[in-house]
Amino acid sequence: xxxxxxxxxxxxxxxIILGMGAAIGFLSGLLGVGGGFLLTPLLIFAGIPPVAAxxxxxxxxxxxxxxxxxxxWRRNLIDIKLAAVLSVAGIAGTAxxxxxxxxxxxxxxxxxxxxxxYVLFLGTIGGLMxxxxxxxxxxxxxxxxxxxxxTGQHTWIHGLPFKMRFKRSRLYLSxxxxxxxGIGIGMLGTLLGIGGGFLIVPALIYILRVPSKVVVGxxxxxxxxxxxxxxxxxxxxxxxxxxxxAVILMIGGVIGAQFGAxxxxxxxxxxxxxxxxxxxxxxxxxxxVGLVITPTERYGVTLLSGxxx
Amino acid sequence: MKRLAAALFLVAVASPAAAERLTIxxxxxxxxxxxxxxxxxxxxxxxxxxxxxxQPAADYQVAVMVLGPTExxxxxxxxxxxxxxxxxxxxxxxxxxxxxALQTSEEPHAIAKxxxxxxxxxxxxxxxxxxxxxxxxxxxxxxxxxRLKEKAGLYSEETAVxxxxxLIFRTGTFLPANTPVGRYTVIAYLFSGDNLxxxxxxxFVVTKSGLEGSIAQFARNQSLAYxxxxxxxxxxxxxxxxxxxxxx
Numbered sequence: 001x002x003x004x005x006x007x008x009x010x011x012x013x014x015x016i017i018l019g020m021g022a023a024i025g026f027l028s029g030l031l032g033v034g035g036g037f038l039l040t041p042l043l044i045f046a047g048i049p050p051v052a053a054x055x056x057x058x059x060x061x062x063x064x065x066x067x068x069x070x071x072x073w074r075r076n077l078i079d080i081k082l083a084a085v086l087s088v089a090g091i092a093g094t095a096x097x098x099x100x101x102x103x104x105x106x107x108x109x110x111x112x113x114x115x116x117x118y119v120l121f122l123g124t125i126g127g128l129m130x131x132x133x134x135x136x137x138x139x140x141x142x143x144x145x146x147x148x149x150x151t152g153q154h155t156w157i158h159g160l161p162f163k164m165r166f167k168r169s170r171l172y173l174s175x176x177x178x179x180x181x182g183i184g185i186g187m188l189g190t191l192l193g194i195g196g197g198f199l200i201v202p203a204l205i206y207i208l209r210v211p212s213k214v215v216v217g218x219x220x221x222x223x224x225x226x227x228x229x230x231x232x233x234x235x236x237x238x239x240x241x242x243x244x245x246a247v248i249l250m251i252g253g254v255i256g257a258q259f260g261a262x263x264x265x266x267x268x269x270x271x272x273x274x275x276x277x278x279x280x281x282x283x284x285x286x287x288x289v290g291l292v293i294t295p296t297e298r299y300g301v302t303l304l305s306g307x308x309x
Numbered sequence: 310m311k312r313l314a315a316a317l318f319l320v321a322v323a324s325p326a327a328a329e330r331l332t333i334x335x336x337x338x339x340x341x342x343x344x345x346x347x348x349x350x351x352x353x354x355x356x357x358x359x360x361x362x363x364q365p366a367a368d369y370q371v372a373v374m375v376l377g378p379t380e381x382x383x384x385x386x387x388x389x390x391x392x393x394x395x396x397x398x399x400x401x402x403x404x405x406x407x408x409x410a411l412q413t414s415e416e417p418h419a420i421a422k423x424x425x426x427x428x429x430x431x432x433x434x435x436x437x438x439x440x441x442x443x444x445x446x447x448x449x450x451x452x453x454x455x456r457l458k459e460k461a462g463l464y465s466e467e468t469a470v471x472x473x474x475x476l477i478f479r480t481g482t483f484l485p486a487n488t489p490v491g492r493y494t495v496i497a498y499l500f501s502g503d504n505l506x507x508x509x510x511x512x513f514v515v516t517k518s519g520l521e522g523s524i525a526q527f528a529r530n531q532s533l534a535y536x537x538x539x540x541x542x543x544x545x546x547x548x549x550x551x552x553x554x555x556x557x
Contacts, residue, residue, distance in 0.1 A: 002346075003344050003345065004486070006517060006522070006524040006525040007524070007528055010487060011346065059543035063546040063547040064550075066543070066548060066551070067546075067549075067550040067551035069547075070548060108385050108396045111396075224544075224547075229540075231536055231543060232533070232536035232539075233536070235532050235539060236532045236533050239528055239529055241539055243524065246539065246543065250543065257550075257554075291393045291394060292393065292394070293394075298386050298388075299384060299453035299454070299457060300384070300396070301383065301384045301385075301457060302382060303380060303382055304381045304383055304401070305381050
């Protein structure tokens with residue numbers, strides 16, 4: 001069934017978009033990630049203009065992250081104070097991201113920066129994930145227990161000033177790394193159409209030593225806050241949030257996530273992480289190929305004005 | 310407007326003893342883009358009427374142009390830099406029809422003199438798009454632009470005018486799913502003996518209708534409210550999803 005997307009201004013098959021939403025929802029339920037970093041590329045590969053894809057995934061991420069955050073909230077797995085600090089920083093980062101986004105659209109380099117960033121971030125994260133989980137699997141096969149995180153282990157980051165106490169996480173942390181992290185994730189999320197969970201979760205665990213129990217719920221709150229603001233700002237500045245597209249993705253995503261979560265409970269976590277890592281690497285590779293091979297069409301046009309729009 | 314003025318000028322000068330009148334009619338006055346819009350055909354009928362006492366010629370030729378609203382664009386070309394393809398060169402297309410479909414009864418060179426074809430912009434090769442011609446790259450940018458538009462189904466030229474009788478003809482074009490919204494102009498030119506003898510003009514409008522039209526308009530005119538509502542809707546869907554599929 002063809003449906004005309006009013007903002008993206010193209011006709012798409014509704015069931016293909018619904019299926020994409022469901023597939024990504026399934027994976028996010030299975031792997032416990034937001035899935036924006038897979039959904040935005042998929043939409044771009046499917047022919048949705050990158051500007052509209054990035055902007056319209058923002059409300060989709062709000063919906064999927066809000067529903068997940070709600071379930072963590074009920075189970076009391078959110079450090080509210082930490083989430084508030086990260087959210088404020090995330091919203092600031094979102095505002096910066098919008099300005100950069102607009103500037104890149106103006107000079108016609110948004111697609112390039114999006115592709116390069118995906119290659120860089122997804123390549124690095126995906127590589128690390130695969131490496132870590134392969135190590136863990138090998139260690140498990142050799143009968144050794146996986147190395148545990150030593151709590152209370154401090155790095156130079158814990159020596160920075162402007163400290164604040166986070167009771168839920170049992171941490172006494174400087175606001176500087178938190179602000180930088182929040183701003184960075186907010187900015188990247190806005191620019192690339194991702195929630196940034198796959199970046200913020202490892203950062204909170206490995207760099208800031210936030211207990212893994214509260215990490216996911218807390219980062220979800222930050223993602224909801226920045227992506228809510230990103231939805232509004234994208235609507236105002238580039239007017240490219242296609243709510244029809246977003247709603248179809250949300251519906252598919254909500255349904256897919258339910259099945260994913262059920263399947264996810266019966267798979268081991270190191271295998272899950274390896275799977276996720278491979279997926280992330282595959283997306284990075286796809287973008288890299290797109291950048292390197294000679295394009296079939298070297299020319300492209302961007303509307304400046306007129307055309308009755 | 311310039312095009313129309315040129316046409317009127319030609320009619321006035323090139324055919325002092327104008328003996329024909331041309332009338333056209335369109336199959337639709339309005340094309341509505343709804344959610345299931347997958348393109349629409351537009352048929353143009355034309356009737357040639359000879360003035361009282363005048364004898365209709367036997368060699369009528371017709372060109373019908375359908376022109377979409379004018380737009381300006383920036384065209385970019387990807388070049389390789391350190392192994393990566395990226396947008397490098399750019400040129401501005403100052404003003405080009407967003408849609409251009411030409412139907413003729415014969416190949417253009419067979420229906421009128423070259424200077425008339427040039428002045429009326431009959432043919433993709435003769436279409437003015439507002440490129441800076443002094444730039445040596447403009448030829449390449451121009452042909453790439455037209456190729457892109459043709460591939461999108463927005464530019465076309467074909468010998469598709471069919472005479473149903475000596476003084477009546479029909480032709481048609483297709484407005485694809487991605488056709489721009491706005492006011493379209495249909496101009497028909499009647500030639501005889503390589504000269505322009507009459508012309509006629511009509512309009513139709515392409516609009517987004519129904520929910521799609523309202524959404525697009527809302528997003529453009531009330532962007533802040535649109536953004537806040539979109540965000541609220543997303544939060545609501547998230548909350549509803551969390552409640553409906555509660556797992557704990």
